Every structure is written in structure tokens, then in C-alpha cells.
Amino acid sequence: MLKGNAIIAQSGGPTAVINNSVCGVVERWLSVDAPGKIYAGLHGIKGILDENIIDMSKQDKAIIHGLRYTPGAGIFSCRYKVTDSDQEKLVEICKKYDIRYFFYNGGNDSMDTAHKMMLAAEAAGYEMYVIGVPKTVDNDLPFTDHCPGFGSAAKYLAATVMETGIDLQSVSTKNKVTILEAMGRNAGWLTAAGALAKRRPEDAPHLVYLPEVPFYIDKFLADVEKLYNELGYAYVVASEGIVDDKGNYIAAGGTIDAFGHAQLSGAGEALKNIVERELGIKARCNTLGTAQRSAMHFASLTDVNEAYMSGTKAVDLALAGVSGVMVSLECKREPEYVCRTGTVPLGKVANIEKKVPLDWIVKEGNNVTKDFIKYARPLIMGEVNLPIKDGLPDYVHIDPKIGKIK
Numbered sequence: 179m180l181k182g183n184a185i186i187a188q189s190g191g192p193t194a195v196i197n198n199s200v201c202g203v204v205e206r207w208l209s210v211d212a213p214g215k216i217y218a219g220l221h222g223i224k225g226i227l228d229e230n231i232i233d234m235s236k237q238d239k240a241i242i243h244g245l246r247y248t249p250g251a252g253i254f255s256c257r258y259k260v261t262d263s264d265q266e267k268l269v270e271i272c273k274k275y276d277i278r279y280f281f282y283n284g285g286n287d288s289m290d291t292a293h294k295m296m297l298a299a300e301a302a303g304y305e306m307y308v309i310g311v312p313k314t315v316d317n318d319l320p321f322t323d324h325c326p327g328f329g330s331a332a333k334y335l336a337a338t339v340m341e342t343g344i345d346l347q348s349v350s351t352k353n354k355v356t357i358l359e360a361m362g363r364n365a366g367w368l369t370a371a372g373a374l375a376k377r378r379p380e381d382a383p384h385l386v387y388l389p390e391v392p393f394y395i396d397k398f399l400a401d402v403e404k405l406y407n408e409l410g411y412a413y414v415v416a417s418e419g420i421v422d423d424k425g426n427y428i429a430a431g432g433t434i435d436a437f438g439h440a441q442l443s444g445a446g447e448a449l450k451n452i453v454e455r456e457l458g459i460k461a462r463c464n465t466l467g468t469a470q471r472s473a474m475h476f477a478s479l480t481d482v483n484e485a486y487m488s489g490t491k492a493v494d495l496a497l498a499g500v501s502g503v504m505v506s507l508e509c510k511r512e513p514e515y516v517c518r519t520g521t522v523p524l525g526k527v528a529n530i531e532k533k534v535p536l537d538w539i540v541k542e543g544n545n546v547t548k549d550f551i552k553y554a555r556p557l558i559m560g561e562v563n564l565p566i567k568d569g570l571p572d573y574v575h576i577d578p579k580i581g582k583i584k
Contacts, residue, residue, distance in 0.1 A: 179497060179499075180212050180213060180305060181278070181452050182213060182278025182279065182306075183210040183213060183214035183217055183275060183276050183277050183278065183279070184212070184214060184216045184277065184278070184279035184280070184281065184493075184496070185216075185217040185219055185226065185272075185275075185277045185279070185280055185281065186200055186203045186204065186216070186219070186234075186252070186253070186281040186283065186311075187218065187219035187222045187223060187225065187226060187253065187282055187283065188200065188222055188251045188252075188253055188255045188282075188284060188288075188313075188560070189223060189255050189257065189258070189284040189287070189291065190255060190284045190285045190287060190313075190314070190448065191255070191284070191285075191315070191468075191471060192251040192314050192316075192470075192471060192472065193249075193314070193326070193327030193328075193330065193331065193471050193476075193485075194327065194330040194334075194471065194472055194473055194474045194477045194481070195313075195326055195329075195330055195474075195485040196251060196283060196313045196326070196327060196485065197245035197248050197249070197250070197252040197479050197485065198245070198246050198482055199311045199313060199326060199484075199485045199487065199488050199489035199491065199492075200218075200245055200252055200253055200283060200489060201242060201243065201245040201246050202487065202488065202489020202491075202492070203216070203283075203489040203490070203492055203493055204216055204218075204234045204487065204489075205242065205243070205490070206240055206490040206493040206494070206502060208235060210493070212351045212497070213278075213291050213402045213497075213531070214234060214276065214278070215235060216233075216234045216235055216399075217231050217232065217233055217275065217277065217583065218231070218232050218253040218576075219231055219253070220232060220253055220254045220493075220578055221244075221254040221255065221256045221293075221411065222254070222256035222258065222284075222519075223256065223258055223260055223264075223282070223291050223524070224258040224267070225254065225256065225485065226259075226268060226271060227264060227268060229271060229448070230578075230582070231275065231583040232576075232578060232580065232581040232582050232583060232584075233581035233582075233583060234396060235581070235583060236580050237577070237580055240533060241574045241575075241576065241577075243572070244565070244572075244574030245576075246305075246486065247474065247562065247565060247571070247573065247574075248327070248474065248573040248574050248575075249472040249474040249573070250472060252575075252576050253579075254573075255578055257287075259287070259291075259484060260291055260294055260295075260550050262356035264287075265294055265295070265297075265298035266298065266302075266337055267303045267427045268295060268298060269298050269299055269304055272304065272306060273304060275304070275583065276308050277306065277340040278305065278307065279306070279309075279493075279496045279497075280292070280295055280296075280299075280306055280308045280309070280445070281307070281309050281311055281321065281488075281489075281496070282295070282309075282310055282311065283310075283414075284311075284313060284369050285311055285313060285314035285316065285318070285319060285325070285525070286314070286318065286528070286530065286531060287321065287529065289310045289319070289372065289434075289504055289524055289527045289528045289529075290528035292308055292309075292423075292504070292528075293310075293502070293524035293525055293528045295308050296308040296352050296501060296502045296524060302317075302428075307495075307496040307499070307500065308501050308502060308524070309492040309496050309499040309500070309501070309503060309504070309505065310503065310504030310505065310524050310527070311488050311489055311504070311505055312488060312491045312504055312505060312507075313325060313326050313327045313485065314326050314327055314328070314435040314508070315327045315331035315368055315457045315470065315471045316361065316363070316365055316367060317367035317368065318364070318367065318531045318532050318533065319527055319530075319532060320522075320526070320527055320530045320531070320532040321506055321526055321532075322506035322507050322508075322520075322522065322527075323506075323507045323508060323509040323517070324336045324507060325507075326481060326484050326488055327471070327481065327485070328367060328371075328481070328557065329478035329481030329484075329558050330473065330474070330476075330477040330478045330481040330482070330558075331361075331368055331371070331470050331471055331473075332367075332368060332371030332374065332478075332554055332557060332558050333371075333478045334427065334466075334470055334473035335358075335360060335368060335372055335466065335470050335501070336371050336372060336373075336374035336375040336479075336558065337375070337476060338358070338464075338466065338470075339358060339372045339375040339382050339383050339413070340375035342356060342382070342413075342464060343356070343375065343381060343382025343383065343413050344392075346382065346411050346413055346481075347380070347411060353414075353460045353461060353462040354406065354409065354410060354411040354412070354459060354460060354461075355402060355406065355412045355414070355450075355453050355460070355461035356382070356411075356412075356413045356461070356462050356463075356464060357414045357415075357416060357422065357449050357450050357460070357461060357462070357464070357465070358372065358383075358414070358415045358416070358446065358464045358465075358466070359416055359418055359445050359446030359447075359463065359466075360372065360415055360417055360418065360466065361417075361466075361471070362388075362389060362417040362419055363418065363419040363469055364419055364533065364539075365388055365389065365390070365419075365532065365533045366388025366389050366390055366417045366533070366534050367534055368417075368419040368470065369386060369387070369388050369389075369415055369416065370386060370388060370534055370538075370550050370554070371413035371558075372518065373386050373545065373546050373551060374555065374558065381394065382407060382413035383413045384409075384412050384413050384414070384415045385398075385401050385402070385405070385412065385413070385544045385545065386414075386415045386416075386542070387414070387415070387416040387417060387420050387544060388417055388420070388534055388539060388546075389417045389419035390418050390533050390534050390536060390539060391536070391539055391543040392421060392422060392423040392543070393420040393421060393428060393543075394422070394423065394543075395422075397544070398449070398452075398544075399452070399453070399456050399457060401404060401542075401544055402414070402453055402457065402459070403457055405415050406457070406459055412526040415431060416445055416446060416449055418445050418446075419470055420445055426582075427445070428445045428448050428449070429444035429447070429448045440465060446464070447463045447465075449461075452470070474562070474571065474573075475564060475571055476561075478557060478558045478559065478560060478562075479559070479560025479561055480515075480517075480556065480557055480558070480559050481557065481558075482560075482562055483560075484517055484528060485504055487517075488505045488507070488519065491519040492505050495521065498507070500521065502525070503520060503521040503522060503523055503524060504522050504524055504527050505519055506519065506520040506522045507519060508518070508520040509556075509570075511552065511553070515556035515559075534550070535549075537549070538550040539552075544570070547558070549555035
């Protein structure tokens with residue numbers, strides 16, 4: 179076993195369970211005969227570049243374990259695209275702190291960062307084991323059954339659709355069309371999860387629109403009008419990333435992030451305005467925003483446990499001499515749901531998006547099939563018994579001053 183220290187960092191948008199993976203890495207490292215210290219890079223790869231590093235063994239063990247029940251990025255996150263010069267500097271920083279084990283927790287772009295880190299270390303002749311730990315509510319990492327973070331976001335979104343759908347049915351006011359905008363730039367996994375809420379034909383959602391297939395305004399209006407005439411109301415779940423038949427986003431904010439991705443906003447509001455203008459039916463737009471990725475109070479226990487498992491497995495792999503891989507989840511659903519870990523090379527997942535299979539979308543393009551429901555249902559199962567204080571969740575906070583490496 180190579181002697182040296184380890185570091186864990188997070189990047190990209192948080193999830194309700196992202197801290198379970200950090201907790202899994204840290205607790206596993208501290209529980210075995212590890213070859214060095216376990217550090218955390220605060221604010222992701224940018225924090226490591228700035229040498230904003232703490233020794234996690236100095237943190238209160240109860241606080242570390244409390245990360246299992248705390249949303250947000252417990253060791254802070256970033257959105258930063260590393261440059262060639264950054265990669266050289268990162269290797270020098272790893273040498274400075276004798277970091278030989280590098281764990282990076284994130285989504286597509288984060289796996290690209292981890293892959294670059296591995297290549298930079300190899301080019302410099304510096305022996306270091308690099309493991310990607312997956313997370314994303316978008317569920318769009320390839321070569322894994324699903325991603326930690328998706329199950330909890332799906333559970334919260336489906337419950338929200340169920341509750342606001344009941345509200346829509348029960349109140350005979352003027353707003354009789356509800357449009358819920360869900361996260362998902364190019365992959366509609368989270369949007370599709372809204373369909374989990376439906377138990378009866380009249381229940382919400384009635385229409386579900388994903389970015390995987392073109393969105394036609396005329397067909398959308400016909401769908402809404404038909405439902406309104408039949409039921410007196412209609413509930414729509416639409417992805418923030420729905421596109422027309424030319425590939426143009428229905429709504430875009432006009433800006434791009436550090437990785438060149440369009441910053442989307444307003445698809446739901448655009449559909450609301452179209453319904454009111456073209457059909458003369460009052461509509462309401464609900465946008466969940468970051469609530470759908472931070473709702474630990476209604477997280478999936480399955481998701482929580484799998485996120486933690488991904489973290490512990492990352493340590494086991496690295497200490498066994500494995501490098502250049504992301505922890506993946508391999509699952510079967512019959513006769514009952516079982517999930518175990520696997521691995522996939524970082525180079526295969528970096529910057530690659532997995533989309534909802536087209537045969538899981540109905541031919542009309544306005545809902546998902548039973549195959550999606552069968553896939554997603556096990557991922558939302560189980561409830562988390564949160565610690566409560568004064569009637570609210572008792573979340574924890576890592577103190578960035580404790581264990582600060584000078």
C-alpha cells in the first residue's frame with residue numbers, strides 16, 4: 179500500500195445526499211489502517227488550487243457523521259474548469275501535501291476534472307490513485323444504473339406533484355392549468371420522475387415533456403385543451419431544457435457557465451404564457467429551483483445508503499491500488515431491488531450525458547412509459563429518520579477553521 183495522504187472534494191450542484199458520499203469516504207478512511215491523513219479541499223478543485231485544505235480527522239466525529247443527514251455541499255462546492263496550467267499546479271500541490279489518494283465527488287464535469295487530474299499526475303510521473311464518486315440529481319452519468327442524488331430529488335418532485343395536483347383538483351378557482359418546471363438541461367430523468375405521482379387517471383401529472391424529444395407548441399396546446407375540456411383542469415411537468423424541432427431551447431437565460439452549458443430559466447413561465455394567450459385559460463407556473471436538490475427532509479433512504487456506499491467503495495478501491503475509475507451502481511429489480519457497486523473508467527464518463535431512452539417515452543412525446551416507472555420506483559423507497567431540534571431538522575456544519583492546513 180502506497181504511503182501518503184488522501185483528499186476529498188466536491189464540485190457542481192449539491193444534492194440532498196452528496197454529503198453521504200463525503201461521510202463514506204472520511205469514515206471509511208478513518209476506520210481502516212490507512213496510510214496517511216484524510217484532507218478535504220474546501221470549495222472543490224478551486225479550493226485545492228487555493229490550498230484551502232483542512233484535515234478532516236480534526237473535525238468532531240459527530241459532525242462528520244451528521245453529514246449523512248445534512249443537504250448542501252458540506253465541504254463546499256465550486257463550478258470551475260481547470261486549465262492546463264492548473265493541472266500542473268494541482269500536481270505540485272499534491273506533492274507538497276503528500277496527497278497520493280484523490281477522491282472527487284460530482285457529476286459529468288467533475289468526472290472530467292478527475293480524469294484530467296489522473297492524466298496530469300501520470301504525465302508528471304507522480305504516483306496517485308484517483309477515484310470519481312458520482313452524484314447528480316440529473317441522473318445523466320453514463321455506464322451506471324443511476325446516480326446518487328437522483329432518487330431523493332425524484333421522491334421530492336413526485337411528492338410535490340402529488341400534493342399540488344390535489345390542490346389543483348380541489349380548488350375551483352381561475353388557475354386551472356398548473357405547469358411545474360423541473361431541472362434537467364438535456365436529460366429528462368428528473369422531469370420524468372413527476373410521473374411517479376400518478377395513481378389514478380385523473381391524478382397529476384397529465385402531461386410530461388422531456389428534452390429528449392422535440393416539443394411542438396401546437397400539440398401541447400391541443401393536449402392541454404383536451405384535458406381541460408374533459409377534467410376542468412390540467413397538470414403539466416416540463417423540463418427546463420425542452421427544445422423545439424430545430425433544437426432551440428423553449429427558454430434560455432442567455433448566459434453560459436464555466437463549462438459552456440446554457441443557463442436555462444423560464445420554460446415553465448413561457449408555457450404558462452402560451453396557454454393563457456392561445457387558449458384563454460388561466461395558468462400557474464411552479465418552479466422548484468434548488469429545493470428539488472436539497473430536500474433532505476424527504477430524502478430517499480435507498481439514495482442515502484447508496485451515496486454512502488459509493489464513498490466507502492471509493493476508499494476500498496484506492497487502497498487496493500485501483501485508479502482512474504468512477505464508482506458505478508449495478509442494479510437488478512427482479513424479483514426484488516438489489517444494488518451493488520462496480521467501476522467505469524473516468525475517460526468513458528467524462529463530459530458524457532446519459533439520456534432517457536426514447537422507448538421509455540410514449541410515441542406522442544407527452545409522457546413516459548411503465549418501463550420508466552419500473553426503473554425509478556425502487557430508487558425513491560424508504561424514509562430517513564432525521565435528528566430534529568426545535569421542530570426542524572438538526573443539520574450540521576463543517577467548521578472550515580478546524581484542522582486548517584497552513
